[in-house]
């Protein structure tokens with residue numbers, strides 16, 4: 001069976017070159033006579049894999065030395081709680097910007113630990129846009145400002161970074177990290193679950209500024225305590241070794257592709273093509289304000305939802321899989337992360353045009 005173009009929102013497609021390398025090294029990692037997943041996380045082999053992954057991610061994102069890079073567990077969802085537990089630092093309030101389904105979940109967990117000031121929300125507009133920065137009601141007493149630069153379910157992405165002055169900016173970058181360059185120094189903390197653009201599920205990347213850690217709520221579990229994890233090189237307990245190994249291979253692959261500006265060029269181009277095909281049809285529609293459409297997740301609906309099943313079945317037959325929209329919003333969603341080649345987007349556009357011709 002040839003490999004399909006998998007449009008899954010996550011766990012998502014990985015670069016084929018990475019899978020092949022992992023396959024070649026599976027039973028015998030670098031002449032060790034064992035798989036990397038069978039080795040101690042404290043042994044020199046895995047310690048070198050871990051160190052190289054950190055070096056590469058620092059390199060790719062240009063992480064300043066004054067930031068810690070942590071590889072944790074518990075997914076981005078774990079960070080919904082870890083962020084307030086670590087960053088409140090004696091304060092009782094945090095600002096949240098609500099632009100989609102994931103931000104809503106982050107707020108739900110934050111409310112267990114602090115007063116959430118909902119500084120801006122597009123919920124009444126069904127998350128089809130981003131509230132303009134001038135309208136945000138930020139609080140001077142907030143411990144941090146949390147936002148979701150790319151809302152994976154709603155297909156809404158910030159193409160700008162909010163300026164929050166002395167209040168640290170916290171970003172859930174799960175579905176857009178490594179898709180373009182970012183200026184890490186604009187953020188107090190960045191986190192991302194791996195299974196969209198980094199690697200397999202099981203590892204969570206956290207990048208946090210040194211001066212923000214070390215003052216956790218007393219209830220904080222030690223595995224979620226950034227300072228303790230930083231001191232232990234993210235190995236307070238056994239890390240997800242195989243996931244981290246694959247993430248390391250993905251970092252190397254991104255470097256080979258030309259790094260993040262090359263990824264950004266490709267991603268912008270793929271997204272532009274797909275949105276043009278949707279907007280140019282009389283049959284498909286994307287509900288998001290064009291100024292904040294996501295490069296990574298492209299939701300769209302058919303003119304007649306009765307045709308959804310047929311659309312999906314035909315797509316699967318053409319080797320285009322997992323196009324069904326999130327169960328909470330319906331319709332379709334094409335996730336086109338770094339590992340989705342332009343040829344996959346082209347194949348989807350061709351299939352959509354053909355389906356429209358036959359059905360419209």
Ligand SMILES: *Cc1c(COP(=O)(O)O)cnc(C)c1O
Nearest residue numbers: 075076077102152172174175193
């Ligand atoms: C997928 C996703 C999450 C949830 O990630 P888990 O690793 O499953 O906890 C959170 N935020 C965003 C933006 C996501 O895309």
